[in-house]
Amino acid sequence: MSIMSWADAKAIIHNSIWKQNQGVVAILGMCPVLVMSNNIINGVSLGLATSLVMLVSGAAIAAIREFVPNELRSPIFILIIAALVTMVDLLMNSYVHELYVVLGIFIPLITTNCIVLARAEAFASKNSVAHSALDGFFMGIGLTIVLGILGAGRELLGKGTLLSGIDLVFGPAAKSWVIHVIPAEMHYQFLLAILPPGAFIGLGFLIAGKMALDRRADAKAKLAAKPAEPVGFSEGQSHC
């Protein structure tokens, strides 16, 4: 007997990454998103750490959901999440210490990230272990994608590089992996993109872009759903 059907899994993944993307649709967890998206490495690292916490917290909370008294659920969920975050915190401190120093307070603050508690409350406390683990993980991945795109844009505009700081993750040998889109000799810098206003402006563009894509898909779907009329619609249909 399978744990969950493929259709269920697909629905959960699509919902987490696109339909209810926590970064650009729910607009939750803004504090780490805005601060840590100044380059790809910071953004993606924090996103993955959050995903890991959410994967395990989703499973753990779903497993005990039958035994948690309704009145006490918030403190119990938070305790579980805090314990998991402490583990991630210690792991990152020992294995990627340089990155740990850069991300700083934002790793312990994953505990208070409203996305984690929101998914525990809205999904894990009502669904099976497998469903909840999948939902938690892909909600985190959806956020990671937003952090990655935002980080790439801000880094590219602000410093003309991509993947700067990758040596913090893979050791000093990885320093040469940094892509200098604009040659380093030119000393290109556009501070606004790196500073907090760049995060707000960039996130605004991402939200607008997502809505534009959705609208276009809606329009296409409407066009496709309409019964083909004999005159005037041949051109529109050829695009669908």
Added chain:
Amino acid sequence: MITSPFFVKPTPLQVVMLKVAAALLPAIAVYVHVFGIGILVQLALATATALATEAACLKLRKYPLKPFLTDGSAIVTAWLLALSMPPLGGWWMVVLATFIAIALAKHLYGGLGQNPFNPAMIGFAVMIVSFPAQMSRWVAPLALPAVDLDAGDQLAYIFTGSLPDGLSFDAIASATPLDTVKTALIQHGNLGEVLHGLLFSSGGMLPSQMGWIALAYLAGGLYLLFSRIIPWQTPLSFLAGLGVLAGGMYAYDPNHYTSPLFHLFGGAAMLGAFFIVTDPVTGPTTPRGRLIYGALIGILTYCIRVYGGYPDGVAFAVIIMNIAAPFIDQYTQPAVFGRKTKGAKA
């Protein structure tokens, strides 16, 4: 058809903008006299960028081009921005600043009349936050003996960044008066002798070059005031807020605080008073609100100049108060004629 005495024919926007641009002309003339023709190049670059960006945005938003391109508002934004930038800054600086002002600060918010922030000041703020070094590279006034750049040299510097042989930028650069004061305070802890000849020649009331530019703005502003293009409340309360605070601090300790005249005629105070804080879109609309708004911008400008990290604070003060404008409007709404209760309780 407008007949009775109660209907006032609104001045077309084009005419308003034309008059504002005309009011800037004396200052531009003095500018050219003091700094050379570099500023004209900056104005041309800004105008071209503003029109191109405006056209592109209108096209993207599927608006008709002609009525919006010819209303002159983009050009006024461009001119105000060009006048706040260093006269010999590289060509890309004014182009980028104008692009940000029109595309980001104006059209993203819905275009003419919808922008909560003054576009020119947003463009300026983005530049000074992103490129503090380049934005503080002001060339010395031409009248100083060390400088001898003719028109060709200035053009070459703006477009290629190269100077005639044997000259480095440091040789022709000079700090603005506000910069000089800030540096002196950091290095010596007091003003000492730096004030001499910065804005007013040591004789006293004769303005030096920067002072003349400010006076030209004042002249243009007074023209706008008397032709009823701008209300009197905002510029007056702005200058009063700045001047009274500066006067009090100056009286308290003239070794650490510059005179109120210095603050009123230095930096962007005069440009700000008559051309920036009077923006009808981003400021409050009630008379009492305008008084509060202007005074607070003046006080904030003084605080940012004296205690902040940047030499001039007009741009930041205006942006901060732009946020507060709707709030001020709500609480200063005059009573409807015939009613006793004042203001609208929300």
